[in-house]
Amino acid sequence: MIRYQNLDQTKGFxxxxxxxxxxxxxxxxxxxxxxxxxxxxADLTFNYAGKGINQALLSALQALADEQQVIDKxxxxxxxxxxxxxxxxxxxxxLTRAQQAGEVLFHNENLRHFYQQQQKRxxxxxxxxxxxxxxxxxxxxxxxxxQVGIGGSDLGPRALYLALQNLYLSKLExxxxxxxxxxxxxxxxxxxxxxxxxxxxxxxxxxxQETLANRNFVLEAAAKQQILNFIPNKHMVCVTSQTSPLAxxxxxxxxxxxxDFIGGRYSSTSAVGGxxxxxxxxxxVFDELLEGAADADAHxxxxxxxxxxxxxxxxxxxxxxxxxxxxxxxxxxxxxxLSRFPAHLQQLDMESNGKSVNRDAQLISYSTGPTxxxxxxxxxxxxxxxxxxxxxxxxxxxxxxFSRSQCAVDYDFEGSTSQTKLNxxxxxxxxxxxxxxxxxxxxxxxxxxxxxxSLLYAPQxxxxxxxxxxxxxxxxxxxxxxxxxxxxxxxxxxxxxxVLANEILxxxxxxxxxxxxxxxEG
Numbered sequence: 001m002i003r004y005q006n007l008d009q010t011k012g013f014x015x016x017x018x019x020x021x022x023x024x025x026x027x028x029x030x031x032x033x034x035x036x037x038x039x040x041x042a043d044l045t046f047n048y049a050g051k052g053i054n055q056a057l058l059s060a061l062q063a064l065a066d067e068q069q070v071i072d073k074x075x076x077x078x079x080x081x082x083x084x085x086x087x088x089x090x091x092x093x094x095l096t097r098a099q100q101a102g103e104v105l106f107h108n109e110n111l112r113h114f115y116q117q118q119q120k121r122x123x124x125x126x127x128x129x130x131x132x133x134x135x136x137x138x139x140x141x142x143x144x145x146x147q148v149g150i151g152g153s154d155l156g157p158r159a160l161y162l163a164l165q166n167l168y169l170s171k172l173e174x175x176x177x178x179x180x181x182x183x184x185x186x187x188x189x190x191x192x193x194x195x196x197x198x199x200x201x202x203x204x205x206x207x208x209q210e211t212l213a214n215r216n217f218v219l220e221a222a223a224k225q226q227i228l229n230f231i232p233n234k235h236m237v238c239v240t241s242q243t244s245p246l247a248x249x250x251x252x253x254x255x256x257x258x259x260d261f262i263g264g265r266y267s268s269t270s271a272v273g274g275x276x277x278x279x280x281x282x283x284x285v286f287d288e289l290l291e292g293a294a295d296a297d298a299h300x301x302x303x304x305x306x307x308x309x310x311x312x313x314x315x316x317x318x319x320x321x322x323x324x325x326x327x328x329x330x331x332x333x334x335x336x337x338l339s340r341f342p343a344h345l346q347q348l349d350m351e352s353n354g355k356s357v358n359r360d361a362q363l364i365s366y367s368t369g370p371t372x373x374x375x376x377x378x379x380x381x382x383x384x385x386x387x388x389x390x391x392x393x394x395x396x397x398x399x400x401x402f403s404r405s406q407c408a409v410d411y412d413f414e415g416s417t418s419q420t421k422l423n424x425x426x427x428x429x430x431x432x433x434x435x436x437x438x439x440x441x442x443x444x445x446x447x448x449x450x451x452x453x454s455l456l457y458a459p460q461x462x463x464x465x466x467x468x469x470x471x472x473x474x475x476x477x478x479x480x481x482x483x484x485x486x487x488x489x490x491x492x493x494x495x496x497x498x499v500l501a502n503e504i505l506x507x508x509x510x511x512x513x514x515x516x517x518x519x520x521e522g
Contacts, residue, residue, distance in 0.1 A: 002069055002076065006358055006485045007322065008366050012064030016323055019060055024052030024450045028434045040309035041296025041468035043458045050434045050453035051316050051396075061315040062305050070311065070482040071303050077478070080111070084263075085359045086490035092259075093266035093474070094297050096274075097290040097467070111261070115270070122256045122275045123283035125237075129198070130171050130282070134253075137231040140195045145279045146175045146188060148218070149202030149272070150210040151494075152264025153239075154178035155347050156470075157273040159340040160289070161280055163466050166337055166406040172198075174280040177217075180210040185217040194222055198279070199236045202272055204258055206244025209498070239271045263489050265348045266474060269293055269467070285463050292467025300475040310472050313398075313454070314479035320396045320452065321367050330388060331374030333400040334426040335461055341400075342374030345473055352477045352488040359487040368484050374398075378425050389433065389447055397433055397453040400469070401426045404460045430455065 007013050032049040040046045053061075065071070077083045083091045096115050128134040132141050147157055158176045165174075175192070177185050199218055203211045215236070222232045238255040240246040247255050256271040267273065269290055277286045302308040305315060320326045329349075331342040353369030375383060377399075388395055401423060410417045416424070436449020456472065458465045481488030 002072055004359060004485055005068070006364055006366075007068075007318075007483060008364075010064060010067050012060065012067045013322070015060050016057075016064065016319065019056055021324065022052045022054040022057060024050065024434055024452050025436070027052045027054060038307060038309040038312060039299060040456065040472050041299045042292040042464045044292075044296070044309075044465055044468040044472065045457055046309035046313060046472070047455045047457070048312060048316060050430055050455070051320075052450075052452055053316065057319070058305070061312075061319065064318075064483065065305055065311060065315060065479075066303070068483050068485075070314075070479050071301065073482045074301065074475075074478070083487075084489035085487045086361070086492065087260070089489070090261045091263075091266075091489050092261040093263070093269065096262070096269040097294040097297065097471075111259075114257075114259070118256055118258075118271050119274060122271055122278055123286075125254060125256075126171075126275070126278035126283055129279060136195050136197075137234040138195045138227065138229050142198050143172060143196040144175065144192050145172045145198045145200060145276055146177060146192065147200045147202060147276045148177045148211055148214045149200075149239075150178045150180075150208065151347065152267050153202035153208075153211070153272055155340070155344040156265065156268030157276050159338070159344040160268055160273055160277060160466060160470070162340050163335075163337045163461060164277070164281060164285065164289075164463055167460075167462060168281045168285050170280055171282055172279050174276055177214050178210070180213050182217065185214050186221075189218060189221045194225060194232075194235065195227060195230060197235060198253075200239060200275055200279075201236055201246060201252075202239040203246065204241050204244070204260070204264070206238075206240045206246035209502070237275065239275055263491070265344075265351055265491075266489075268344075268470060281463075288463035289467035289470075292462075292464035292469075293471035294467075295464075296468040296471035296475065300471075300479075310475035311479050313472070314476045314483065316454070317370070317396070317476070318480060318483050321370055324394075325367075326370070326394055326396055327367075328371040328373065328393070328395045330384075330395050330397050331372060331400070332377055332380060332397060332429075333374070334377040334422055335400065335402055336376050337406055337461055338400060339376050341469075342372070345374075346372040348473060349477050351491045351494065353481055353484065353486055354493065355484075355486045355488075358485045364485070366484075368486060369480070370396075377429065378422065381425065381429065385429070388451065394451055397430075397451065399426060399430060399453060399455045401455060401457045402459065402461050402465075403457075406461055426455075429453075 028050055036049040037045050037047045077091050080090050095112060129142050136142055154176055161174050175188050177188050201215055219232050233251040234253050236252050238246040238252050241259060242257050256275055258270050262270050274286050300308055300310045305312045331345050333341055349369055349372045355368055358364050405419045410419050430453045433451035433453050434449060436447040439445040478488055
């Protein structure tokens with residue numbers, strides 16, 4: 001029988017609080033560097049030797065995971081159980097890549113068929129655009145695709161596109177418009193040849209204010225250009241639900257469908273990410289990403305935390321949040337290709353587990369999701385690492401690194417290549433954060449160390465590795481939600497500002513604050 005209980009009601013949490021906290025410095029040994037590694041899916045590995053985890057703590061974390069039945073709850077989710085208690089919905093983002101895994105994870109074959117069907121539809125569409133079978137309305141071949149969406153319709157797909165553009169030959173250049181700030185749309189549209197551009201309108205409801213405003217921006221810009229025989233809507237593709245206003249408008253070139261069982265921040269492996277990535281790189285590249293995600297999903301089913309990287313990562317994160325009291329986590333990819341990945345993880349984690357009530361909407365009395373931030377190394381080293389090294393708050397660190405670069409272009413300088421320098425900086429930072437440096441005669445140069453750090457690494461950032469990396473974090477967030485007894489799949493905190501903004505715009509609410517801040521035009 002599945003039990004849902006708050007973290008502070010568990011025996012496992014009481015046991016964790018009674019344990020002595022191991023020294024991060026003392027446990028950062030060669031033996032642990034070799035033994036505290038877990039395959040995370042595809043060719044991705046998770047190493048937690050810099051986290052200060054001993055055998056007693058591992059046993060307690062395993063006991064907590066078992067008591068909270070996190071794997072049983074994962075299996076329930078995979079079987080199509082209603083897990084989004086706030087919206088009374090199933091949670092099916094894993095299903096978008098299940099067919100890549102070589103085994104049937106789900107019992108609901110109708111929904112399985114729906115996602116397979118949509119993937120085939122947008123794969124075929126992308127191929128026709130690439131071959132010139134589908135042209136723009138004036139007969140010119142499409143060379144650019146622009147995704148118009150916000151939140152999960154932008155952050156994940158944009159991060160994945162940027163992560164892959166160095167390694168794979170682009171069939172179409174992809175660009176993104178997300179913000180309702182008119183400068184965002186204006187700059188992108190001015191950079192496009194509209195006759196050779198496809199716009200992807202992404203909105204599950206078909207009513208997202210920012211997306212519709214930016215669609216109108218495109219229409220107005222096209223009208224201003226007065227292009228002969230140009231039909232704007234025939235340059236627009238919709239990714240939406242089957243019942244939305246966008247889907248019901250047959251003036252658009254084509255619509256691909258998503259449903260309410262996949263939240264925006266979990267939608268990158270659905271049509272939300274699949275359409276733009278298939279158009280940009282080809283459907284075979286998107287298939288490789290799905291294969292990597294499916295492999296990570298399969299690894300996440302292990303009950304033994306020593307074989308389950310996502311669950312181990314989740315448990316260590318809970319330990320750092322609820323036992324050590326650390327309020328933040330930094331995501332530090334040593335890969336410029338992952339420049340927007342921390343922003344995606346920020347939404348994934350903070351929108352999912354930034355909750356103060358449990359899955360039954362009852363107040364809880366313990367800390368939940370941390371603040372997430374990050375930037376690529378080595379840029380971050382010259383920015384916020386000062387605080388990470390010597391600030392008054394200890395911030396757990398999650399490094400991401402790769403043995404090889406993507407572009408295969410590199411040069412020696414002062415005895416080593418740039419990639420070697422990059423990875424030397426990565427290794428040095430982990431060592432410096434964990435071990436520190438003692439300078440008792442000059443505290444300005446003293447580094448206390450003991451700053452916990454983990455590492456996710458692979459030979460190269462490929463589509464398959466990226467899929468595993470994406471799924472690792474999705475599953476980590478899901479597991480932490482189970483441990484904290486949260487509903488990680490709704491986002492009521494996003495809605496209030498939208499409602500108030502619409503009331504101000506429709507003159508149903510007092511706009512005094514806009515007047516005071518000088519925010520009204522004119």
